[in-house]
Amino acid sequence: MKYQCEGCDRLVKVETYVLEDHALAVACPACGAWTRAAPSLSKPASPKPVPGRTEEPGARGGDTAAVAAPTPEPVLAPVVEPVLAPALELPVVPQRPSVTALRVVRPDAPAEAPLALDADLFQAPPGHCPKCVAPIRDDAGSCSACGLVYANFIPDEHQPSEAMAREWRGLLETWHDWDAHDRLLSQGMMRGEMAMVGRLYRMRLARAPNDAQALRGRDEVVRRVTMATTLASDGPSPALGRKVKTAVMGVVLVVSLVMLLVLVQMMRGSF
Structure with missing residues (x-):
């Protein structure tokens, strides 16, 4: 300390x-x-009086003593029950089940009617590029799809051949016959006019966007051209390669025999 x-x-x-x-x-x-x-001058704390008790003389050897006094009982106020007004009954609205509208598709619904044979049969409709039949943007001087400058377009350079024009007019008369479409595609493939066939189908779709036959024909053009390009890139077929090899070997053999005969004649002349 x-x-x-x-x-x-x-x-x-x-x-x-x-x-x-x-x-x-x-x-x-x-x-x-x-x-x-210095000694502490603080006095001990006197005990606090307890509520409900009084000091009487003679208690604790002194003049007063603690006597328990009766505690008055609390007075309870009467409970008043509130009067509630009768609740208003609201009408119950039945919930309607969610209903999804179904679209009825009839398999025998008629397809798009074929186009009329008019003077603009081989020209793109207004609002489309005259070459690739892509939609024309506003205030555009050239096509964003094929790059054509509209002012430089010459209609005569993008006309089908006479045979293709005749076959296309005949196809419009039997538009719903897919065999007729298949024949036109085969003829266009043999003559190398698949680009023009695709352009004709795109012009048909520009006038009738929901035409199922035109959609199928356009996709068939893309499929056939892609298949032909793939076959051409793969090179000649094995059968054609064998034929070419046999022909080359035959030519080499004939040339060798001719040279051998010439050599024999020269040797005979020298003796």
Whole structure:
């Protein structure tokens, strides 16, 4: 235990102390000064009175004693029940089940009617590129699909041949017969006019976008051209290669025999 000496203001340990008149006196081991602690002058706290109890004389050896006093019972206020107004009955609205409208598709529905044979049969409709039949954008001087400058378009350069024009007019009369479409595609493939056939189908779709026959014909053009390009890129077939090889070997054999005969004749002439 340490304390601060009043003589030297040092913090020293308590070594020598005495009790004088209920007061503690401590001697400083450094300077020898005595420091006295004054007794506490605070009084003990008196007990707080307990509610409901009174002191009577003679209790605890004194003049008063604690007597329990009766606690008055609390007065309960009458409970008033609120009067509720009758609730209004709201009409119950029945919930309608969700109904999804179904579209009836009839397999025997008539297809698009064929186009009329008019003077613009081989020209793109207004609002489309005259070459590739792509939609024309506003304020555009050239086609974004094929790059054609509209001012430089020459209609005579994009007309089908007479045979193709005749076959296309005949196809329009039997438009719903797919065999007729297949014959036209085969003829166009043999004559190398598949680009023109595809252009004719695109012009048909520009006038009738929901035409199933035109959609099928356009897709068939793409399929056949792609197949022909793939076969051409793969090179000749094995059968054709064998035929070419046999022909080359025959030519080499004939040339060798001719040279051998010439050599024999020259040797005979020298002897």
